[in-house]
Amino acid sequence: MVVTSWQFAIVEEIRFETYRVKTVVLRLPKWAQHIAGQYYDVRLTAPDGYQAQRSYSVGSAPSKIGLIEFTIELIPDGEISSYFFEVLKVGDKLEVRGPLGGPFTWSKSVSGPLLLIGGGTGIVPLMSIFRDKVESSPQLQIALLYSIRSEQDIIFADELKLLNLLDANSKIHLTFTRIKPVLWEGDSKRIDLEMICGYLDFFQNTPNTYICGSSNFVSSISQLVIESNIPREMVRTERFYGN
Numbered sequence: 001m002v003v004t005s006w007q008f009a010i011v012e013e014i015r016f017e018t019y020r021v022k023t024v025v026l027r028l029p030k031w032a033q034h035i036a037g038q039y040y041d042v043r044l045t046a047p048d049g050y051q052a053q054r055s056y057s058v059g060s061a062p063s064k065i066g067l068i069e070f071t072i073e074l075i076p077d078g079e080i081s082s083y084f085f086e087v088l089k090v091g092d093k094l095e096v097r098g099p100l101g102g103p104f105t106w107s108k109s110v111s112g113p114l115l116l117i118g119g120g121t122g123i124v125p126l127m128s129i130f131r132d133k134v135e136s137s138p139q140l141q142i143a144l145l146y147s148i149r150s151e152q153d154i155i156f157a158d159e160l161k162l163l164n165l166l167d168a169n170s171k172i173h174l175t176f177t178r179i180k181p182v183l184w185e186g187d188s189k190r191i192d193l194e195m196i197c198g199y200l201d202f203f204q205n206t207p208n209t210y211i212c213g214s215s216n217f218v219s220s221i222s223q224l225v226i227e228s229n230i231p232r233e234m235v236r237t238e239r240f241y242g243n
């Protein structure tokens with residue numbers, strides 16, 4: 001079922017992921033199962049009728065019946081993200097429309113292993129894909145390459161640690177672009193061709209590749225992925241902001 005009309009969701013829970021990223025759990029009266037990777041539109045309406053609208057990816061797995069989770073970064077002076085941080089509370093209503101989005105999706109019917117590459121909050125739809133794969137296709141190989149500024153910016157940190165330990169078919173790799181953690185021996189640079197090629201050895205077959213983040217991030221990573229000989233038709237991208 002596709003629900004594309006607006007509806008009011010109820011905020012069931014709000015939790016901090018980092019000092020400037022929150023997850024908001026919403027209960028939907030007209031819930032439709034999303035496909036991992038999809039997003040919703042959110043619309044705010046002021047008392048004078050002024051409206052503002054933004055899109056937010058669903059981070060939760062499609063198996064969460066009746067619920068969706070958004071994970072939102074506070075953007076300084078951001079119109080809608082600051083509402084999520086400063087105004088919205090448990091029990092409030094939030095107007096949403098979805099699930100939306102087609103090409104940037106994964107379900108177990110898509111054959112072949114998965115390479116997910118995310119920058120910052122770009123991890124959100126990738127996490128929905130990761131969670132769905134763990135539940136629906138435990139044997140499938142998956143690798144997540146996640147670029148963040150510093151240790152404080154790791155979203156879903158505990159869950160990623162757990163997945164790395166418990167899922168033998170997964171590989172999670174972090175790279176820090178600004179401040180590396182004390183005693184960190186892994187990468188502390190922007191994702192480069194060597195890093196991507198290093199990952200291709202892990203896979204038995206060429207992976208379906210999903211890239212999400214800012215527009216600049218997606219452009220530069222897509223270029224590297226193509227250079228690593230992953231065919232263009234196996235690459236899907238989602239751009240959160242920027243030209």
Ligand SMILES: Cc1cc2nc3c(=O)[nH]c(=O)nc-3n(C[C@H](O)[C@H](O)[C@H](O)COP(=O)(O)OP(=O)(O)OC[C@H]3O[C@@H](n4cnc5c(N)ncnc54)[C@H](O)[C@@H]3O)c2cc1C
Nearest residue numbers: 054055056057071072073075078079080081121124240241
């Ligand atoms: C399909 C899709 C899915 C998305 N999913 C998510 C998600 O899961 N989580 C999430 O946090 N965001 C997500 N976004 C981005 C989101 O829609 C908003 O753009 C973001 O929350 C900023 O909105 P705002 O109203 O707070 O800022 P605005 O008032 O729109 O912008 C304020 C200023 O910040 C700049 N800016 C806007 N976004 C960013 C940014 N991300 N980083 C730095 N500067 C920025 C603008 O250029 C502007 O100068 C998604 C976008 C798309 C298109």
